[in-house]
Amino acid sequence: MPRVATGESVLSRAVRIFEAFGAAQPDLTVTEIARRTGLHVATASRLVAELVEHGLLARAADGRVRIGVRMWELAQRASPTLSLREAAMPFLEDLHSVVGHHVQVGVLDGDEVLFLERLSAPGAVVNYTRIAGRLPLHASSSGLVLTAFGPRDLQERVLTGPRERYTAETLTDAGRLRAVLAGIRRDGHVITPGHIHPDATGTAVPVRGAAGEVVAALSAIVPNDGQAFTVVAVLKAAARGIERALVPDRRERGTPLNH
Secondary structure (H helix, E strand, C coil): CCECCCCCEHHHHHHHHHHCCECCECEECHHHHHHHHCCCHHHHHHHHHHHHHCCCEEECCCCCEEECHHHHHHHHHHCCCHHHHHHHHHHHHHHHHHHCCEEEEEEEECCEEEEEEEECCCCCCCCCCCCCCEEECCCCHHHHHHHHCCCHHHHHHHHHCCCCCCCCCCCCCHHHHHHHHHHHHHHCCEEEECCCCCCEEEEEEEEECCCCCEEEEEEEEEECCCCHHHHHHHHHHHHHHHHHHHHHHHHHHCCCCCC
16 A cells, blocks of 8 residues: 555545545535645645545546545445344334334444444434444443443443533443442443433334353433333343344354444
8 A cells, every 4th residue: 555755545545535434524624624634735635536536436527526436335334233133124223113203223433333224214313323423331222231231341431531511411420320330230221311412212222142241332322211120121021032033143154243
């Protein structure tokens, strides 16, 4: 891979360009891309032109740039989470019809929870998650489940690292957080009233793979009215359904989900 004068590869610079886009910034000008990436405008313009030529970026008539359809196509084709989403969707749809608010599936990616799928409804309670969106592990119900059943070193990073406070209920105290993680391992679910938004409660349960390892978290976001406990049973039933659908697929393909 050719390298620029600073020692950074061209590929690394291209990755920085992709990372400049976000849910709140789906399209950018070349100047904005240069500013967000720290690249010279001429360099950003040249790399953007090449990425557009390959379909990895797309340029609108007004010159603004966004992620291209080709990138989505490649991601869908190669994603190790594809079979998980396919297994989850029928159960997610049934769960959504019962809950009536937000239901979603998240996986561990680094030290964050990455949401693969979400179903919502008009008038549903506020929810900060979105498909392909991320949240910190300590603040979200899905993140807490994934942490509770995750590797010991992950738990220690969450317990000792910085923890952003979203509301007065967000778990920022290490002792309280440790107790909650132990409770999740004991009870198989977590309820987080007002942890990210005062009006919403997250409830999550683990989804296990063929070897009993937790490969995902299934969660519902409902109003913070003290009734979130009523969705725990249906969440656990849906998780068991996903597990039954997922395990035969994994055995057939022989490809583990690495989360």
